[in-house]
Amino acid sequence: MLFAIHCLDQPDGPALRKAHYDAHQAYLKQVQVRLVIAGPLEDSAGTTAIGSFLLIEANSVEDAVAFNQGDPFFKAGVWQRVDINRFNKRWDDRAN
Template identity: 45%
Template sequence: MHFTVYCLDHEGMIDKRREHYEAHKAYLATSPIATVISGPLLGEDGETMIGSFFLYEGDDLDAVRLFNRDDPFNKAGIWRSVEIRPFLKRVDNR
């Protein structure tokens, strides 16, 4: 099964995001869940990072929630909201 994780930052988190980026990146490398796609969400200017998006493949929604809970960005209070949802992939044109 796939899971989407959609995280939006609090306002003014650019510097804090950069400060915690290496820890965030290292943490993602330890994921017990297969990461299909991940990266920053961007503002309408196409450049300003405003959040994070992940598409995971796994069997357990609770495992995704627990992994996200301990992400350094989450622990640092960068994200103002996090939505985690099961996702049914119907088309993949890669």
């Protein structure tokens, strides 16, 4: 099953992101779920990360929540709000 994880940073998000970025990247490289797409959400100028978006494949919503809660960004309180929803892919024009 696919799950969309939409995370919005708290006001101190940029500083916390910087402090925990390496741990976050290391975590994403060793996780048990399949990362389909992942990256930062940016402000309208494209200069500051204001959150994260991840599209993952997991066996259950519980696995998706556990994946998110294991992320160093989650543990460090980077995100003020996290929404996890099942995602129904109806169209995909990516080459791979």
